[in-house]
Amino acid sequence: MPSPSAPTTSVASAAAHPVAIRDVAREFALAGGSLPVLRDVDLDIEPGEIVVLLGTSGSGKSTLLRQVCGLDVPSSGHVLIDGTPVRGVDPRCAVAFQEPRLLAWRSLSQNVALGLPRGTDKQDGAARVAELLELVGLAEFGGHRPKQVSGGMAQRAALARALARSPGVLLLDEPFGALDALTRLRMQDLLLDIHAAEPSTVVLVTHDVDEALYLADRIVLLAASPSGPGNTIGSVRTVPGQRPRDRAFDPQIARLRIELLEGLGVPSHHEDDHGPTTTTRNDVHRSTRHRNDDDRTDRPVGPRSSS
Ligand SMILES: Nc1ncnc2c1ncn2[C@@H]1O[C@H](COP(=O)(O)OP(=O)(O)OP(=O)(O)O)[C@@H](O)[C@H]1O
Numbered sequence: 001m002p003s004p005s006a007p008t009t010s011v012a013s014a015a016a017h018p019v020a021i022r023d024v025a026r027e028f029a030l031a032g033g034s035l036p037v038l039r040d041v042d043l044d045i046e047p048g049e050i051v052v053l054l055g056t057s058g059s060g061k062s063t064l065l066r067q068v069c070g071l072d073v074p075s076s077g078h079v080l081i082d083g084t085p086v087r088g089v090d091p092r093c094a095v096a097f098q099e100p101r102l103l104a105w106r107s108l109s110q111n112v113a114l115g116l117p118r119g120t121d122k123q124d125g126a127a128r129v130a131e132l133l134e135l136v137g138l139a140e141f142g143g144h145r146p147k148q149v150s151g152g153m154a155q156r157a158a159l160a161r162a163l164a165r166s167p168g169v170l171l172l173d174e175p176f177g178a179l180d181a182l183t184r185l186r187m188q189d190l191l192l193d194i195h196a197a198e199p200s201t202v203v204l205v206t207h208d209v210d211e212a213l214y215l216a217d218r219i220v221l222l223a224a225s226p227s228g229p230g231n232t233i234g235s236v237r238t239v240p241g242q243r244p245r246d247r248a249f250d251p252q253i254a255r256l257r258i259e260l261l262e263g264l265g266v267p268s269h270h271e272d273d274h275g276p277t278t279t280t281r282n283d284v285h286r287s288t289r290h291r292n293d294d295d296r297t298d299r300p301v302g303p304r305s306s307s
């Protein structure tokens with residue numbers, strides 16, 4: 001794994017931005033009606049924070065991510081990055097997806113260079129690409145084509161491309177979802193290394209509760225809205241402890257894990273000193289709402305350190 005290093009080129013100068021999601025709703029027009037997906041979504045994300053979006057398939061996680069970077073437009077409400085509204089695809093954001101989406105006929109270096117801001121000086125750009133390939137552990141593979149490297153290496157190149165313009169907001173939609181379990185764990189550590197070396201505000205979508213608990217400052221669970229059709233933020237949970245977190249058993253995190261799984265409709269079959277857990281979905285909803293309120297008052301000021 002690469003060691004985190006401070007950015008050294010003139011291209012790497014952007015700061016992490018705060019993100020404010022204000023009363024966002026999104027419904028899609030369908031033949032003969034409409035599909036309400038999101039409603040009343042309100043969230044403030046601090047600069048440099050890692051926020052993970054969790055929710056069942058089809059709950060609107062990708063849709064919400066797309067509103068943040070301007071790839072899609074809310075039906076109502078708006079998103080502010082660093083206090084200014086997102087209008088159209090926002091250059092302050094970079095996005096990486098489950099598939100690396102690299103150009104097959106270009107080398108990894110050339111693919112990473114595609115992420116540089118327009119008009120970047122040639123020499124600065126080459127230095128930035130070299131620096132990023134080093135950061136993601138691909139320094140020796142810049143000349144390889146995507147087909148000549150493994151899925152994990154291609155995904156690392158895609159991350160480097162997303163970082164090329166030093167985005168203030170990095171949006172990751174199931175970035176490790178297509179990788180084998182072991183590579184996935186390594187990529188999680190790589191993401192934390194990257195975040196330490198080049199802090200940006202990160203919003204990451206995943207289905208993996210353990211990944212969320214390992215990476216996040218806060219976990220946002222999308223759930224059915226109590227006030228109408230569509231989903232909204234069901235709970236916002238602050239993950240206890242500093243990163244890098246212990247992957248072994250931690251009782252506080254284990255409790256949160258059970259609650260998140262139950263919030264996703266997965267029974268935990270957990271037994272504690274008081275017998276089997278019998279939490280119903282409504283109980284979870286009430287208890288997470290309560291803790292969400294606590295979170296808002298207890299939150300530390302500023303993001304946690306990643307190192
Ligand atoms: N452009 C679109 N037009 C119509 N419906 C859409 C569009 N984009 C998304 N949807 C619908 O919105 C809902 C939420 O989709 P979205 O992709 O945001 O879910 P998700 O939580 O990311 O799911 P997954 O975990 O499976 O990726 C789905 O019912 C989907 O069919």
Ligand SMILES: [Mg+2]
Binds near residue numbers: 062173
């Ligand atoms: Mg999705």
